[in-house]
Amino acid sequence: MPELPEVDTVVRTIAPHIVGRRILAADFNSRFVTPGDRDALAACLGGRLMTGVRRHGKFILIGLAEPGGLLTIHLGMTGKLLHDAERNAYTHGYFALDHGALVYEDIRQFGRIEYSDGQNPRVALLGPDAMAIGAQEFASRLRARDTKLKPLLLNQAFVAGLGNIYVDEILFRARLHPLTAASRVTARRAVEMHAIMGQILLESIEQGGSSISDYVDGDGRKGSFQDRHRVYGRAGESCYDCGVAIERIVVAQRGTHICPRCQKKPSSRRA
DNA sequence: ATCTATTCCTGGCTGC
DNA sequence: TGCAGCCAGGAATAGA
Secondary structure (H helix, E strand, C coil): CCCHHHHHHHHHHHHHHHCCCEEEEEEECHHHEECCCHHHHHHHHCCCEEEEEEEECCEEEEEEECCCEEEEEECCCCEEEEECCCCCCCEEEEEEECCCEEEEEECCCCCEEEEECCCCHHHHCCCCECCCCCHHHHHHHHHCCCCEHHHHHHCCCCCECCCHHHHHHHHHHCCCCCCCEHHHCCHHHHHHHHHHHHHHHHHHHHCCCCCCCCCCCCCCCCCCHHHHCCCCCCCCCECCCCCCECEEEEECCEEEEECCCCCCCCCCCCC
């Protein structure tokens, strides 16, 4: 599942192959594009220059020129953005460039390709990027919310970029249970959580992300951070810190991995 | 404001 | 071995 480190890796690996290149022609599977007219979109993209590529949260933003515009790509669960890949049964977007091609593949088809003249409206709704938010801002925003840590950290309007894997890993290393009320986290612990979040994301970026199901970067290469997961996908295995079996519970309809000893369930508040 | 359930989709797994 | 049935899960959506 592409989350912030995986999307960051994709952006870095495709950038040298697309920035400064021109789109000669494009074609899409209509269910992937917004606005929904794939032929109109393809026609409007033809001939345009790609001036840059960056990331906000899990969204990939490709700047266009002549005329200006923005191509926004979200990889969903199984999306891949590759340069110079052959078409296959899962190819849903294809950009022929003046040198090579940019290819979008997606098995489960939860991804999206969007075009806007100005800012993308979905991106406008995102919170600060998880790699850019400051400690104090993170702590104050967190403590102001009346919800549990797991759904809050997954909420892209709160902080953009975290998904199920990294939320579980952050909460484990912060020794916080996913059902802990955000408002009951002390300022000091919230600042600690912010530092842990940055460390984990950076470490994963350095490892090329986590390849759990079929994630690969723009070169088609897998990441290796999955080998460093301490709780995600380790249900039944021993906690590296205390030896107790990692548990899988469900929080906010999400599979959630915890060490029941290292992450104590918050005591229910009594009147 | 927050929570829950539902929808999208398909490879991979379980169980018979 | 084969096949039906279930599941994961990012994000939007509706309804409570």
